Amino acid sequence: MKYGFVLPRGDARTAADYAFAAEKAGWDGFFVWEPVWGIDAWVALTAAAMRTERIRLGTMLTPVSRMRPWKLASETATLDNLSNGRVILAVGLGAIDTGFEEFGEVTDRKTRAELLDEGLDVLTGLWQGQPFNYQGKHYKIKETKFFVPPPPVQKPRIPIWVVGAWPRMKSMRRVLRCDGLLPAKMDKQGKFETHTPEDIRVMKAWIEENRTLDTPFDIVVEGTTPGDDPEKSAAEVKKWAEAGATWWLEAMWEQPEMPVVQKRIDQGPPRI
Secondary structure, three states: OEEEEEEOOOOHHHHHHHHHHHHHHOOOEEEEOOOOOOOOHHHHHHHHHHHOOOOEEEEOOEEHHHOOHHHHHHHHHHHHHHOOOOEEEEEEOOOHHHOOOOOOOOOOHHHHHHHHHHHHHHHHHHHOOOOOOEEOOOOEEOOOOOOOOOOOOOOOOOOEEEEEEEOOHHHHHHHHOOOEEEEEEEOOOOOEEOOOHHHHHHHHHHHHHHOOOOOOOEEEEEEOOOOOOHHHHHHHHHHHHHHOOOEEEEEOOOOOOHHHHHHHHHHOOOOO
């Protein structure tokens, strides 16, 4: 099991300082959210990269439907080179109540799913190098041979974690193309439900049966643990690890007091 910390808020300097503290405290990953309008995730992660040497760096998460995939490919590859291969890209449809409508972004779920799928095609294609061309419903790219940037350090690519909504097969088939699962669960009416360790077991078994890629694969769960009670924290994480999770993300999304966030970072990960 690896352990990541999600920064709930803060500017790029805060991200750099807290990532430094997280690496010192033994966390394996440091993640920031990517807003429609707000502190730029990739600038914040770049600042974090300059203060750290080991810790993995990523978003939680990037809504690809509102990104220009060639810009995202540039940002991720640039940061992967700067950090010597420490980037993780977490993607999904995103939460439309975070400003999608206000800024004229696509809100239709089907269209956002199409943009996500094509965006991943473009992203991974550009990472592989030039020349590259693409003909999709939403994106059409002609071959480019100018200003060719260096590819990512990581091979065969930067790991991509993607939201998989069980048991929606279209969503889960997208997971098979990627390198990690951010699990979600939907009822028959399309509403999200709280997933359990047993759900993780079922999803893991389905992925193992259907995934054909031979690259490493992660299952990522998030929550909160009491840093002042290591035994209780370990017990919470252990049930997910036994179900098949490989990453635990400490995500204090609702915590407004940054000194409390700093304290939890310094207490270190909830190791089993």
